Amino acid sequence: MNKSNIFYQDQKIYTYDCLQNYCASPVSVLNYFQEIALEHSAALKAGPYELDRMHLAWIVVKYHIEIIDYPKFLQTVRVGTWAGAAQGFIANRGFVLEDEDGKTMVKGQSHWMMMDFDKDHIVRVGDNEINNVYQFKEDGDKYRIPRLKRVADWDSHRQFAVRYLDIDYNGHVNNVRYLAWAFEAIPADLISKVEVADFDILYKEQAKFGDVVTVCYKKTDDTHCRMDIQNQDGLLLCQIGMTLRPASQKPNHE
Numbered sequence: 001m002n003k004s005n006i007f008y009q010d011q012k013i014y015t016y017d018c019l020q021n022y023c024a025s026p027v028s029v030l031n032y033f034q035e036i037a038l039e040h041s042a043a044l045k046a047g048p049y050e051l052d053r054m055h056l057a058w059i060v061v062k063y064h065i066e067i068i069d070y071p072k073f074l075q076t077v078r079v080g081t082w083a084g085a086a087q088g089f090i091a092n093r094g095f096v097l098e099d100e101d102g103k104t105m106v107k108g109q110s111h112w113m114m115m116d117f118d119k120d121h122i123v124r125v126g127d128n129e130i131n132n133v134y135q136f137k138e139d140g141d142k143y144r145i146p147r148l149k150r151v152a153d154w155d156s157h158r159q160f161a162v163r164y165l166d167i168d169y170n171g172h173v174n175n176v177r178y179l180a181w182a183f184e185a186i187p188a189d190l191i192s193k194v195e196v197a198d199f200d201i202l203y204k205e206q207a208k209f210g211d212v213v214t215v216c217y218k219k220t221d222d223t224h225c226r227m228d229i230q231n232q233d234g235l236l237l238c239q240i241g242m243t244l245r246p247a248s249q250k251p252n253h254e
Contacts, residue, residue, distance in 0.1 A: 066106065079095075151220070158215045162207050178201065199240060214232075
C-alpha cells in the first residue's frame with residue numbers, strides 16, 4: 001500500500017479506552033477504525049451528512065483485525081484508512097494503527113455495501129457518482145476475509161438488552177457493540193489471563209432498540225473462540241471469531 005493514499009489522524013489513548021492493564025481494548029481499537037472511516041469520507045465530502053441527503057448509507061459487512069501490539073494509556077498513535085478495490089456490491093477499506101515512530105501496531109481490512117433506503121436494498125458501488133471520490137479500482141487492493149466455521153455445541157450463553165445508547169444514527173445497533181457483547185461473553189476465569197490477537201466479524205442482520213440479544217460462546221481450542229449473536233426470535237445477527245494470547249502485563253509504577 002502506497003502511504004500517500006492513506007488518510008491519517010492522530011489519536012490519544014484515554015482512560016475510558018483502556019482495560020486494567022492500561023492497554024486500549026479491542027473495542028476501542030475498532031471504534032478508532034470506525035471513526036477514521038467516517039472522517040475520511042467526510043473529508044472527501046462523501047460523509048454521513050451528504051449520504052443522508054441522498055438516502056444512502058455505507059453498511060459494514062466484514063472486519064478482519066490483527067493486533068500486533070496494543071496502544072497504551074496516554075500514548076498518541078496515528079490511525080489511518082484507505083479505500084481499496086470495489087467490485088459490484090462490495091467495497092474494500094483498509095486500516096492501520098501506528099505508533100509515534102511509524103511502526104504498525106494494528107492492521108485490518110473490511111468489506112462494505114451501500115444501502116439505498118428509497119429502494120430498500122443494496123446498490124452497486126459504482127452506481128452512485130458520489131463514490132467516485134474514492135477512486136476505486138477493480139484491480140486495486142483486494143482482501144479475502146476468511147469464513148467462520150459453524151459451531152454445533154456452545155459452551156455458554158449471555159443475554160444483553162439493546163439500550164437506546166447502543167443505537168447509532170442509522171437507527172440500529174452500532175457495529176462496534178457486537179464486539180463488546182462478544183468480549184463480555186468470554187468467561188471471567190479466562191478473560192483476565194488473555195488478550196485478543198486478532199478477530200473476524202461477519203454481520204448478518206441488524207439489532208434494534210428493545211431487542212434482547214444472546215451471545216453464544218465456544219472455546220474451540222487453546223487459542224481460539226467463536227461467538228454467534230442472535231436476537232430474541234433466534235435470528236442470527238453476527239458471527240465473531242477470535243484468536244487469544246496471554247495478556248500484556250500491567251506496568252509496574254513502584
